[in-house]
Amino acid sequence: MSGVVFAITFAFSNLIKIVKLGHSGKKELNQNSGDKSPAEETERYKILFQKAPLVQLLVNPCNNTILDANRAAANLYGREDAALLIGQDLLGLHPAQAGLMKESLKEALRQGESHFSFTFQSTANGPVDLALFAGKIALGKNELLFVNIQDISETKKAERILTQKNNELQKTKAELDHFVYSTSHELRAPLVSVLGLINLLETETNENEHVTYVRLMKESISKLDLIIHDIIDYSRNARFEVNVSPIDFDFLLEKTINNLQYLPQIQKIDLRLKVSNTGIFCSDKRRVEVILSNLISNSLKFFNPEADQPYVEILVQVSPHQAIIRVADNGRGIPEAHLPRIFEMFFRGYEQSTGSGIGLYIVKEIVEKLNGHMQVESTEGQGSVFTVNIPNHPQSN
Amino acid sequence: MAVKNLLLIDDSDIDNMVNRKIVERCHFAENITVKKNARAGLEYLNDTLGSNPALLPELIFLDIRMPDMDGFGFLEIFQFLDPAIRQHCKIAMLSSSIDADDYRRAVENPFVISFVNKPLSVQALQEITR
Structure with missing residues (x-):
């Protein structure tokens, strides 16, 4: 116990030596619970005033001049010594907030206290957020104001980050809610079709019908599988970092078209491919493949059987800065009323459409992830043109 | 027969x-009668009222x-159809949705008499006519 007392005593005596108060310290401090000389008490408060990290000012309310200032105030206003602030007009130190500050000081005089916060251009640290507190005190016959100014830049910064994060989270939450609502619907639809077919099958006496029911069950299950694949493409894009490698468009297009051979209409459609390379193109191969696959399969699915020569034209132009992928067709086109909605999750324009409705949504998300952009032009009955620009990514190795 | 049309x-x-x-x-x-989209359904109701009102459905599965x-x-436009249609045709939602909001929105509609979850079953049909 006595050791602790000694350590505190020692610290205090050192402190007093540092601020050159000229006291030997130990003797007086040992009596700190007893009576103190007025001089010593004054000194103590002076230390408290000077050493506080908070800006402390004593202000004359008649003309708003500074009567006393501490070291933190000197730092804030870029003065060598706090004494240099004495006699200065406080409002003059805050020209941008002079009006507000004047009001605040008046209010303190009237109500006893006041506060407000503002941004201040400090000479040392640039703009800082400050909170000012003013309070009225009576000293003898005089009324004075004491003013505390605190740097709340860090708090403000944290507040801004928090607000921003909160907004982002709310957006994510809304998206997630929408996603869960939509997917549960889309996943349930083919499942209840299968359930309905099973109900029929269980009570069907005509055996010839059994084959039909089983075929339709298979169709529903394939659709469910397609939706799940699309959802995986979507979540893959959301979760995984962009993985850059050189892309051979000729190869990628061949692969994509091979995968689309299951579409029966592909036989009737003239597929025109044109790739022009002027150098190597680097981007995320898997993501580019999903873009190609979705755009081309859309053009194939929505071909116009009444067109003279149904075609799908795929043009890829690679330059040092970007790749332009253009998929054009003379298919059924998109009604003008649907155009603003085609990139919505699970939006389907036609009841005949076999897809999940998520394809163009995924394309949009991927293009955004790759920092590209896309354009659609379409006229109902005449065809559509989808153009995607993807920046050429300098390879990261 | 529970319903004619x-x-x-x-x-x-x-x-x-x-x-x-x-x-x-x-x-x-x-x-x-089967219609594959909402607009075609609305058109059918208007056309039937004009050509042969006796064929107007007493019940619509939507x-x-x-x-x-x-x-x-469909429901939003339905409320503005001819009063003869609105009075004659009752609507039962038939959906795979198990969403509480969808259910609430549907049953709050004055023209909707029932909310049936797919797949449609014999039992569900009996409950509608009860």
Whole structure:
């Protein structure tokens, strides 16, 4: 116990030596619970005033001049010594907030206290957020104001980050809610079709019908599988970092078209491919493949059987800065009323459409992830043109 | 027969087939008409009123999630149809949705008499007529 007392005593005596108060310290401090000389008490408060990290000012309310200032105030206003602030007009130190500050000081005089916060251009640290507190005190016959100014830049910064994060989270939450609502619907639809077919099958006496029911069950299950694949493409894009490698468009297009051979209409459609390379193109191969696959399969699915020569034209132009992928067709086109909605999750324009409705949504998300952009032009009955620009990514190795 | 004319509005061919079979097996309706989207359903009602009002359906099975105009879009326009249609045709939602909001929105609509979850069953049909 006595050791602790000694350590505190020692610290205090050192402190007093540092601020050159000229006291030997130990003797007086040992009596700190007893009576103190007025001089010593004054000194103590002076230390408290000077050493506080908070800006402390004593202000004359008649003309708003500074009567006393501490070291933190000197730092804030870029003065060598706090004494240099004495006699200065406080409002003059805050020209941008002079009006507000004047009001605040008046209010303190009237109500006893006041506060407000503002941004201040400090000479040392640039703009800082400050909170000012003013309070009225009576000293003898005089009324004075004491003013505390605190740097709340860090708090403000944290507040801004928090607000921003909160907004982002709310957006994510809304998206997630929408996603869960939509997917549960889309996943349930083919499942209840299968359930309905099973109900029929269980009570069907005509055996010839059994084959039909089983075929339709298979169709529903394939659709469910397609939706799940699309959802995986979507979540893959959301979760995984962009993985850059050189892309051979000729190869990628061949692969994509091979995968689309299951579409029966592909036989009737003239597929025109044109790739022009002027150098190597680097981007995320898997993501580019999903873009190609979705755009081309859309053009194939929505071909116009009444067109003279149904075609799908795929043009890829690679330059040092970007790749332009253009998929054009003379298919059924998109009604003008649907155009603003085609990139919505699970939006389907036609009841005949076999897809999940998520394809163009995924394309949009991927293009955004790759920092590209896309354009659609379409006229109902005449065809559509989808153009995607993807920046050429300098390879990261 | 519970009803004379029944209208099914659903974009799914499979579900339309399943629903038709169930209705036929229960001898629930004399005539069944199928429309594959909401707009076609609305057109059918208007046309039937003009040509042969006796064929107006007493009951409509209406799907919710459909391309272009969904079931709720149908209901919004339905309220402005000819009073003869609105009084004659009752609507039962027939959907795969198990969403509480969809349910609430549907049953709050004055023209909707029932909310049935797919797949349609014999039991569900009996409950509608009760």
